[in-house]
Amino acid sequence: MKSVLPVLTVIGAILLFWIVSVVPMNMHLTADLAQRQDIAVTPDTPVARQELSGVGLALRNPQLFGMTYTLERPRLPSPHQVVVEMWNTIALQSITSRRSLVFHGWVTLSATLVGFVIGTGLGIVLAVGIVYNRAMDMSVMPWAIASQTIPILALAPMIIVMMGAIGIQGLFPKAVISAYLSFFPVVVGMVKGLRSPDGMQLDLLRTYYASPAQGFWKLRLPASVPYLFASLKIGISASLVGAIVAELPTGARAGFGARMLVGDQYGQPLVTWAALFAAALTAAALVGFFSLVERWTLRRMGMQAV
Amino acid sequence: MALNTTIKAEGLNLTFETNDGPVHALKDVNLEINKGDFVSFIGPSGCGKTTFLRCIAGLETPTGGEISVNGMTPDEARMARAYGYVFQAAGLYPWRTIGGNIKLPLEIMGFSKAEQAERVARVLDLVDLAGFEKKFPWQLSGGMQQRASIARALAFDADILLMDEPFGALDEIVRDHLNEQLLQLWARTEKTIGFVTHSIPEAVYLSTKIVVMSPRPGRITDVIESPLPKERPLDIRDTPEFIEIAHRVRDGLRAGHDDV
Numbered sequence: 157m158k159s160v161l162p163v164l165t166v167i168g169a170i171l172l173f174w175i176v177s178v179v180p181m182n183m184h185l186t187a188d189l190a191q192r193q194d195i196a197v198t199p200d201t202p203v204a205r206q207e208l209s210g211v212g213l214a215l216r217n218p219q220l221f222g223m224t225y226t227l228e229r230p231r232l233p234s235p236h237q238v239v240v241e242m243w244n245t246i247a248l249q250s251i252t253s254r255r256s257l258v259f260h261g262w263v264t265l266s267a268t269l270v271g272f273v274i275g276t277g278l279g280i281v282l283a284v285g286i287v288y289n290r291a292m293d294m295s296v297m298p299w300a301i302a303s304q305t306i307p308i309l310a311l312a313p314m315i316i317v318m319m320g321a322i323g324i325q326g327l328f329p330k331a332v333i334s335a336y337l338s339f340f341p342v343v344v345g346m347v348k349g350l351r352s353p354d355g356m357q358l359d360l361l362r363t364y365y366a367s368p369a370q371g372f373w374k375l376r377l378p379a380s381v382p383y384l385f386a387s388l389k390i391g392i393s394a395s396l397v398g399a400i401v402a403e404l405p406t407g408a409r410a411g412f413g414a415r416m417l418v419g420d421q422y423g424q425p426l427v428t429w430a431a432l433f434a435a436a437l438t439a440a441a442l443v444g445f446f447s448l449v450e451r452w453t454l455r456r457m458g459m460q461a462v
Numbered sequence: 463m464a465l466n467t468t469i470k471a472e473g474l475n476l477t478f479e480t481n482d483g484p485v486h487a488l489k490d491v492n493l494e495i496n497k498g499d500f501v502s503f504i505g506p507s508g509c510g511k512t513t514f515l516r517c518i519a520g521l522e523t524p525t526g527g528e529i530s531v532n533g534m535t536p537d538e539a540r541m542a543r544a545y546g547y548v549f550q551a552a553g554l555y556p557w558r559t560i561g562g563n564i565k566l567p568l569e570i571m572g573f574s575k576a577e578q579a580e581r582v583a584r585v586l587d588l589v590d591l592a593g594f595e596k597k598f599p600w601q602l603s604g605g606m607q608q609r610a611s612i613a614r615a616l617a618f619d620a621d622i623l624l625m626d627e628p629f630g631a632l633d634e635i636v637r638d639h640l641n642e643q644l645l646q647l648w649a650r651t652e653k654t655i656g657f658v659t660h661s662i663p664e665a666v667y668l669s670t671k672i673v674v675m676s677p678r679p680g681r682i683t684d685v686i687e688s689p690l691p692k693e694r695p696l697d698i699r700d701t702p703e704f705i706e707i708a709h710r711v712r713d714g715l716r717a718g719h720d721d722v
Contacts, residue, residue, distance in 0.1 A: 357553055359521055360547065360549065363547040370570050458599075458600075
């Protein structure tokens, strides 16, 4: 609970910066609109206004400040506009409606979760292979690292199109991209975790003449649990990003990514922003969920959460 | 081999190959340890005392010479679970309770659940930790953790106990107390104990046989059979006999340092 004040301070600072930024960001649009409504604007020609920066124009037209917060299609929406849009699309729509962010959220979330499960499973299997097999140790990690250097934005459409060509559409191609992003932190974390027992602990098992399987289940796996949770928290947010990115370039008709694209293409920034914030809240909820599971698990295991 | 010889090393050599050339960790080590002996290995760092203990345990493989444990090779003895090993750090698993930690070797060795519970209770009693079974390691002091690790080594009833500076990280008062307890435990269980230390009073107080070692190359410079009685109160350390043995150990250590 000690973190409440610092967190609120940072949120407050960001909100303040946002609110202040709305005026200059939207000033040109506002000035054009005001002129059409016969409100005096200085300077009074659009060409002259283009010469000025947003800040410069704002300083000449303080009477327009209020209007910058209520534009229908603002360049930068004000916080309350985003909140209202989210309220309208989350709370006031039936969740089966295509206008509901809950509907779109579930489309993205289901792909995220499937991809996350695949990615985590793959990551754990690869990590075990790397730790127990010298050939895999030498060969897998460089490829895992290389896989993450390819821009996902370039790779996503290729995966979607190729899987579409063999008849796989909908959730699964998106889950593949989620898995592609989420397996990596799990591999890195689990390799470190499985290797975390020191020489003394391994020697101890040798004195018992323990089998490699016993070493895995009784020492390496439990020792890796704290590392796994750190990886899961990174992995789940990477998964969500992956699912959204997978929706963006492919003309997906549902999901957070589709909403962002629609807002962009049809000049409805509020739609984009609402989807953006809904996605961020979803990510925060997922990470928060894993933090809770982590704390619960480590406490049950007798290890205090760090 | 004499009937009651438990550990026997003959002409034991161990050379590590390093980037700076070979390091003679052990050179021509000959030693016999009888059943029920309490043997201390003392010497400065690099004298090979820990390496020798690890050779007995089959954790290191000698590059020359012979070593037998209970009439077997160290590896066979390890597979037969002939010894319990106590490391310098307690090394308890933080995710297991004290009882769970002591069960670890028992689970690995396939004891039944009922037998496990019975043995845990018995060894916890032996190291004075009865009632701490359900605590987690972080809830115990360093000395208590080390006692729990000794209990873990005792749990499967090996007749040899190998201890590598088990009290090295503890303060003097706790150490005295644990030394006293260890002697009582040794008297009760009649185990053969190999004990690595770099404390002269600890070695003299505990041992029936003190093996003085020196470095470069690691070797035995003196083996002292202690004339002290088996019953040893802490104040035996002020008796002339005790001081005399301590002197001899110190002389042995100094002799080994002449070439440095």
